[in-house]
Amino acid sequence: MKCTNCGQENRPNVRFCKKCGTDLTLPPPWFPGWRWHLKALSWIYLSVIAGFFVISYLLHQLKPPYNQRQIPAEMTPWLNPHKVPAP
Ligand SMILES: [Zn+2]
Numbered sequence: 001m002k003c004t005n006c007g008q009e010n011r012p013n014v015r016f017c018k019k020c021g022t023d024l025t026l027p028p029p030w031f032p033g034w035r036w037h038l039k040a041l042s043w044i045y046l047s048v049i050a051g052f053f054v055i056s057y058l059l060h061q062l063k064p065p066y067n068q069r070q071i072p073a074e075m076t077p078w079l080n081p082h083k084v085p086a087p
Contacts, residue, residue, distance in 0.1 A: 003019065005022040
């Protein structure tokens with residue numbers, strides 16, 4: 001990269017110019033502050049909460065039996081350790 005002070009060509013990824021010693025590490029043009037983080041986190045939380053209600057509403061719109069939230073125990077006998085299904 002080229003030095004902005006003296007024009008000396010330097011190897012890439014060097015921190016200082018080898019001729020005049022100018023700092024070649026440029027600061028990032030934008031760094032998010034706490035306000036940006038607060039805003040981003042608020043949007044993420046709001047999206048998650050809104051998504052929960054939207055998905056919950058959509059699941060309740062399904063026709064039975066797809067809308068039921070609990071599987072009856074007789075449909076899953078292998079989950080009950082005390083009840084051995086008949087062979
Ligand atoms: Zn220089």
